[in-house]
Amino acid sequence: MKLTSKLLTSLALFTLLPTAAHAASGVYVVSAGDTLSKIAREHQTTVSQLMQVNQLQSDQLSIGQTLSLPDGSLSTSGDSDAPHDVVTAPSDFAQEEPAELTAGEKARVTVDVLNVRKKASTDAKVLGKLKFGDVVEVVQTGSEWTKIEFEDDEAYVFTSYLSPKLTPDVTFSGDVDSASLKHLETIFEPLLKTPYVLGGTTPDGFDCSGFTSYVFNRLGVTLPRTSEEQFRGGTSIPLDQAQPGDLLFYDALGKGRVSHVAIYLGNGTIVHANGDDVRYGKVEYMHKLYPFYGVKRYIDLQ
Numbered sequence: 053m054k055l056t057s058k059l060l061t062s063l064a065l066f067t068l069l070p071t072a073a074h075a076a077s078g079v080y081v082v083s084a085g086d087t088l089s090k091i092a093r094e095h096q097t098t099v100s101q102l103m104q105v106n107q108l109q110s111d112q113l114s115i116g117q118t119l120s121l122p123d124g125s126l127s128t129s130g131d132s133d134a135p136h137d138v139v140t141a142p143s144d145f146a147q148e149e150p151a152e153l154t155a156g157e158k159a160r161v162t163v164d165v166l167n168v169r170k171k172a173s174t175d176a177k178v179l180g181k182l183k184f185g186d187v188v189e190v191v192q193t194g195s196e197w198t199k200i201e202f203e204d205d206e207a208y209v210f211t212s213y214l215s216p217k218l219t220p221d222v223t224f225s226g227d228v229d230s231a232s233l234k235h236l237e238t239i240f241e242p243l244l245k246t247p248y249v250l251g252g253t254t255p256d257g258f259d260c261s262g263f264t265s266y267v268f269n270r271l272g273v274t275l276p277r278t279s280e281e282q283f284r285g286g287t288s289i290p291l292d293q294a295q296p297g298d299l300l301f302y303d304a305l306g307k308g309r310v311s312h313v314a315i316y317l318g319n320g321t322i323v324h325a326n327g328d329d330v331r332y333g334k335v336e337y338m339h340k341l342y343p344f345y346g347v348k349r350y351i352d353l354q
Contacts, residue, residue, distance in 0.1 A: 082117040089304055090327055094181070097122045098341060099306035152216070153193045159200075159214040161186045164337050172197035172208045179207050185332025187218060187244070220321050220332055232353040233296050239270045240315070240323050246330040260312050263325040264299060267315065271297075273351050279313040286348030291335075297353045300335065302342040310345050314338070 080091060088099045088111045099111065101122040113119075153159050161182045169176040172194070179202060182188065191206055192199040198211045219237065242255075243266075249257025253266060261279040268275045276282050283301045294300070296318045304312035304327075314324035320335045338344070 078121040080119045080121055082113045082115055082119065084115055086113060087111070087327075088113065091119065093327060093341060095121050099304075103306075153190050153198060153211065153214060154216065155190055155192055157190055157216060158187050158218060159190050159198070159216050160218050160220070161188070161209075161213060162215050162220075163213045164334065166209055166213050168200075168202050169197075169208045172199075176208070179203070179205075182209065183331065184334055184337065185220070185244075188214070190214075220317070220319075236267070236271065236297060236315075236353070239267050240330070243267075243330045244323075244332075246325070248325050248327050248329055252325075258325040258330060260304075260314070260325045263330055264313050264315060268350060271351055275350060280310045282313055283310040283345060283348060286350045289347040289349050291344075291347055294347045295349075295353060297349070297351050299348045299350065300338070301345040301348065302338060303345060304342050306342075312342065316347070 080095065082091075088102055088108075092099050092102055102108070102119060103111070105120050105122045161184055164184050166182045167178050168180045168182060170179055171177075188209075189201040190198060191201060194211060196211055197208045198214055199206055199208055219241065243258070243263070246255055246263075247257050248259060249262075250259050251262065252258045253262035255266075258266065261275075261277060261282055264279075264282065265275045265277060276285055279301060282299060286299065289298055291300075294316050296316060298316045300314045300316050300322060301310045302312040302314075303310060312324070314322040314333065316322055316335070317332075322333045322335060322338070323330065324333055326333060
């Protein structure tokens with residue numbers, strides 16, 4: 053009788069556990085330098101979802117803290133990406149045609165998130181993950197796997213998700229002046245991989261609006277300092293009419309207002325200081341992560 057009573061009590065307690073626990077698809081252990089927004093980006097979820105699942109009252113984290121990842125997010129402990137070894141393949145944009153890679157040259161990642169393996173096998177340990185637009189040094193090429201330099205060591209990624217073209221191919225509607233577009237590219241391309249620095253406005257380090265302000269200043273346009281202020285200015289443009297040079301705005305902090313800005317390049321591609329560094333990104337990927345606030349035009353490249 054006592055055993056039955058204890059069993060019933062245990063079952064009753066189990067049914068009272070928070071439902072958020074059932075919404076978790078993995079766990080993440082907080083390390084130095086982590087923020088909720090950074091964790092959300094890396095696991096394709098949002099700050100608000102992380103806070104809801106973990107019942108957090110603030111965005112303050114502590115090293116060693118364990119967070120449950122919302123259902124549908126990317127868990128670093130799993131290998132659910134096999135056999136393609138790509139976490140999120142593009143669904144709206146065509147994969148670039150494979151091109152021949154060369155050992156000793158650089159290559160660019162062409163998918164949202166790409167696993168880096170210790171050996172040339174989907175059964176091998178995942179050493180890390182590369183993001184869309186990341187540039188790597190090719191050590192040895194192969195038809196299926198390519199050996200690359202990774203964190204002072206060598207590792208492997210799928211060959212089909214690398215491109216020797218370091219700048220994404222972009223197409224756009226309308227008559228965009230090619231010379232103006234090329235001028236825009238020559239300004240931001242040397243800034244790729246510039247580290248993210250909160251409040252940064254120089255090539256030593258940028259935040260998102262510091263980056264857009266710097267680029268537009270080189271184009272002869274003075275922007276307001278913050279993303280929220282930049283959103284208040286310019287001319288509103290429908291997303292389906294966006295052209296290279298337009299600014300796209302998001303709520304990356306989950307606070308109900310604009311907190312991130314990116315430069316649109318065409319064909320669903322952006323360049324921005326994303327919280328880690330200056331890099332290429334995708335509109336499709338951003339829209340999965342953050343509320344979209346709109347497009348503003350400060351300069352017309354037509």
